[in-house]
Amino acid sequence: MQIYLPIAEVSVNIFLLLGIGGGVGLLSGIFGVGGGFLITPLLLFIGVPPGVAVATGANQVVAASVSGLLVHIRRRTVDFRMGTVMLIGGFAGSNIGIYVFELMKQAGQTELFVQFSYVFFMGAIGTLMFQESFRAIRRARSGAPPPTSGSRSRHGWAQRGPFKVKFRTSGLYISVLPPVGIGLMVGFLSATMGVGGGFILVPAMIYLLGMNTRVVVGTSLFQIIFVTAYSVMAHAITNQSVDLALAVLLIVGGVVGAQIGTVIGFRLKAEQLRILLAILVLAVSVKIGLDLVLTPSDLYSIRSVNHP
């Protein structure tokens, strides 16, 4: 069964869209990532124009994140104070990102810049997470006590900085500067790479701030909702590239997937969660890296100029 998308101006199978939305929503619920880094390439693959894919993908991320966040709010696994502090940095960062993106556009190599960012950031974060969680799983198997208290005291720089605030839900009493800085970086990357930034946010909160993994997912979703909502508005106003028909179908699949995913996420162990996310992030970065290195099947690509 096909549907004609009014903004993308292509006809796509309805069940394919529901499936993509559901699959990405499931992962989003499990890992607390928005799924923008998965949905955009998938939409491109089925023939949706790039501008529409990025903007509409962001709208689907909002829906999936709201759905997941509500579950976390009920389980009291959201640190609103931490999320708000990171948001302040996030908005500043995304405005800087939009500006830099414009500069890259004028230089004529946005695509390359985006692909490099994916490969570099996702490759680095994926590798770090994989190593750490692999060690954690081995420790758990050998029966040694997990050195959680040790890993938190390691971040003395966060405790020593000025403007110290008590983040009760996260169990931290640290300076606001590191969370603002992380928010800034994620906002910048989300504006330039067209993603929510959850895959950077989640490991940054675990490894840089030393937050509890349980709280990290809910707090990440909280921050992602606002950053992606901002990006949806920006795309709708400047490019008119949000396709609501496409968004609704992705959302229907996505919210259901996110609900199931959140339940699965609560059943998995923290280190299992981290190693699975690491594998996912690495897989995407390897895929994009291979696209850059392997000889493309078609050297030519076309783009209609009046199309979003």
Place this chain on the structure above:
Amino acid sequence: MIRALILSLGVLAALPALAETAAPATPPPEQVVAGLSENQIAITATFNGSDILVFGAVKRQTPPPDSAPLQVIVTLEGPPNPVDISRKGHVWGIWINTERARVTSAPAFYAIATSGPLNDVLSQTEDLRYKITIPQAIQDTGIASQVPDGEAFINALIRIRKDQGLYVLDQGTVAVEQATLFHTDIRLPANLTEGLYKARIFLTRNGQVVDVHKTDIRVRKMGLERWLYELAKNQPPVYGLLSLVIAIAAGWLASAVFRLVKR
């Protein structure tokens, strides 16, 4: 059956109408009278492509010349747009877009159907004059100043759009009966853009164009598609907010439903 009816009705209706019109200074010995099964196409949410029946007849004052057989070419051209064509190059071990050329105008859709092999029904000079074949439909003036091998870029554009079903060449699909009646089906794909589609019907003999008939098809988004499209273009902030409200409401609804289910 219905098709045959439309065909005969169309011919019957068209013939007297044409006879009434004032005769041109030098009427061509053979004139084409043609019609389309549809002049309007509505793109609705369930739009999945459309078939257009092009039919007609040849009107003559004198018996047909028996030198060369009568041939018919039908073209259908979508709204033109500028198109950027990029080519990747191998730079320091990675593949990046190294060259780009802009074609000033390429139709979003172009179909050509003929009654025989293209080389037999149309001479090259006539093709240049009437711009009938697919390469002729693309305006590539100035591409040579952008890239050294402009033709490769144009060929890539045609190849990609052919793969997408947007450029179609159907040879021998126009049926001509008793050198007078003709008809063909043109398939409009599901990935259609809206705008004015121009149809042309050429009569040829010996590769020379004898007569041409032109008509239009209006392709327009309708219903929900129209509403969403207009809202996105004319009220971007409202449209953006609507997108967010739907996203948030859907997220909340799913969460509420699952909570009820679990109880």
